[in-house]
Amino acid sequence: MENNYHIPVLLKECIDGLNINPDGVYVDVTFGGGGHSKEILKHLSPKGVLIAFDQDPDAQRNKIDDSRFLFVDQNFAFLKNNLRLLGYKQVDGILADLGVSSHQFNEPERGFSTRFESVLDMRMDKQGSLTAAEVLNTYEEDKLHKIFGIYGEVKNAKSLAKAVVTSRTVRPIVTLADFKTAVAAHIPKGKEHKYMAQVFQALRIEVNQEIDVLERFLEQTAEVLKPGGRLVVMSYHSLEDRPVKNFMAKGKFRGEVEKDFYGNQQKPFNVVTRKAVIADEAELEQNSRARSAKLRIGEKI
Template sequence: MENSYHVPVLLAECMEGLEINPSGVYVDVTFGGGGHSREILKRLGENGVLIAFDQDPDAQRNKIDDKRFLFVDQNFGYLKNSLRLLGYRQVDGILADLGVSSHQFNEPGRGFSIRFDADLDMRMDKQRSLTAAVVLNTYPEEKLHKIFGIYGEVQNAKSLARTIVTSRLDRPIQTLADFKAVAAAHIPKGKENKYMAQVFQSLRIEVNAEIEMLESFLEQSAEVLKPGGRLVVISYHSLEDRPVKNFIAKGKFRGEVEKDFFGNEQKPLRAVTRKAIVASEEELLKNSRSRSAKLRIAEKL
């Protein structure tokens, strides 16, 4: 099941980055197919604990039958409270793989993929009411323009937003086919897949509040890590990598690092590697998803 679900990216590098203590408490906040989690469990002794988070109902089918394993049906944006409910105030290491799993792209009904005509859903958490269709049919032009421009770096974001707002007056945009018909005039010749992927990325980020959740998670991870504990994060595009890089370097997402009266930097983490770690040639040949992956490792000060 695991391999068809999602091949874990930068697996060896993540394990090295976590510096696993066999009796420690570790958190995999993006459980997915469980590839990274299984590798962590292999390195834990019988007193070690692994807590896995995933809000995706499909991921729950991959739960691991192991007394050291605890599963939390939540988004990682609720890290601190969820850990407290389980009785853990501090942990030794946290791993986050921010990619959407290949499984989600391969499930037509989820509406993540540009390959299948399906309802425009894109919710990771089915309890949420906001879907991609709701965004396209209710958001004002200004807001759509901003989402396409910032989250998808879509070239003609402004004119696409205007067309959507005009078209939906006639009939709502519910499926991929509806959307393609509306956007047809804006799609550059020969670049349909790239263009649609950018638009879909922007909708997915908005529907799941991905950037807000990521920032909230990073702040909480700094609070729950023990001194010397490790944070290991894999991101796949600059929108994710930027907040991770800034938070590790400065303890905040915007502006300069704060200093105390004596000029000492006030930040919770230090970068373990100067630059992001990328996949080896060998891994690139085996797993194309690793091409855009960037791994950053930080230690709690």
């Protein structure tokens, strides 16, 4: 199932970045189709352990039958507590691939894709209560304006938000068709696909609180990685890449590095990758999703 589920991006670079100790404990916090996990297991000895996180019920179907493999049905925002429950205070390496899997995009009823007519859902965790339809039908105009502008980098975010609020007074926006009808006048001609992708990205980030979850996760990695342990994170847009880059470089998301009384920098990581690692031409030909991928690696001090 894995091949059509999700082709792992920058696979070799991720594994190299983890700098695997065969007897170590590793965490793949975005299990998905299991592509990265299977590769990590190949590098582990019988003593090694791999713990995989995924809150998506579809991902559970890809669980690996291996005594060294543990699966946690949770969002990676709860990394530290779940590792403690399993008896691990510290680990040797953590991998996160922040992209939405191609499998999720290809399942029409999940509502992630602009290609299929469906209800606007977009929940990564099907137990979650907030859907994209609810965001569109209940959020105030200024809040929608911010979401479209900040999370989607949509140029006409203000007029788009106004169109949504005006339209929903006539009838609720429940499906993709409803949404397209409501905002038809605001979609730039010839750029429909890119525009809708930006709007959908904004809704998905809001529904799943992706930036907040990412920051909570990164802060926990500094606590659970052993000294010399590696954090390997792959992101697909600047909203994700920025906090990853800042946290690895400074130990915080905004502002400058903290210093102690003696002027020594107080930060948890040394940056291994001065510039983000990106896919080469050969990989781009095989997998178009790799085009926007940026890989960053930090080593716990």
